[in-house]
Amino acid sequence: MxxxxxxxxxxxxxxxxxxxxxxxxxxxxxxxxxxxxxxxVQVDQFILLTNAKxxxxxxxxxxxxxxxxxxxxxxxxxxxxxxxxxxDIPSPPEDWKAGKKTPxxxxxxxLNPRRA
Numbered sequence: 001m002x003x004x005x006x007x008x009x010x011x012x013x014x015x016x017x018x019x020x021x022x023x024x025x026x027x028x029x030x031x032x033x034x035x036x037x038x039x040x041v042q043v044d045q046f047i048l049l050t051n052a053k054x055x056x057x058x059x060x061x062x063x064x065x066x067x068x069x070x071x072x073x074x075x076x077x078x079x080x081x082x083x084x085x086x087x088d089i090p091s092p093p094e095d096w097k098a099g100k101k102t103p104x105x106x107x108x109x110x111l112n113p114r115r116a
Contacts, residue, residue, distance in 0.1 A: 001027065001028055001029060001089070001092075001093065002026065002027055003025065003026070003027070003028055003087070003089075004024050004025070004026065005024065005025040005028060005033075005051065005052075005053065005087060006022065006023075006024055006051075006052035006053065007022075007023050007024065007025050007033075007035060007049055007050060007051060007052055008020060008021070008022055008023070008049075008050040008052055009021045009023050009035065009037060009039065009047050009048075009049055009050075010047065010048040010049075010050070011039065011041060011045060011046070011047040011048070013040075019039050021037060021038060021039045022052070023035050023036060023037055024036065025087070028087045028089075029093075029096060030079075030082045030083065030084035030092070030096035031078055031079055031082050032060060032063065032076065032077045032078040032079050033049075033076075033077055033087075034066075034074060034075070034076050034077075035074075035075050035077060036072040036073070036074060036075070037072060037073055037075045038071050038072050038073075041062050041065070041073075041075060042062060042065075043062050043063070043064060043065060044061060044062060045061070045062045046059060046060070046061055046062075047059075047060050047061075047062065047077065048060070049077065051086060051087065051088065053088060054088050056086055056088075058079050058080070058083060058086055059079075059080045060077040060078060060079055060080065061077065061078050061080065062075055062076070062077055063076040063077060063078045064076040084096040
């Protein structure tokens with residue numbers, strides 16, 4: 001689902017310094033999101049994602065890295081555990097409840113952006 005939801009991303013650098021960045025989720029679903037980040041992250045890195053609107057936090061994993069444009073990289077993240085209510089969307093799509101397994105990143109259109 002294409003949206004713009006403000007989020008806060010918290011993680012650590014390689015030398016264990018904390019990093020916090022205000023960002024936006026551009027595409028969301030029950031399994032994760034596509035966000036734009038200036039902070040450098042790597043595939044399989046864990047991040048703490050906060051929904052700025054609700055204050056809810058979830059532990060996530062970086063699934064794939066996409067295109068970098070103007071200093072920000074498309075980052076596909078997977079929730080450690082699917083959570084359809086995290087985004088606080090009043091009427092989420094029915095397939096969010098199905099728990100259908102799909103490859104990391106494909107769920108949010110990173111592997112095939114035309115399907116997003």
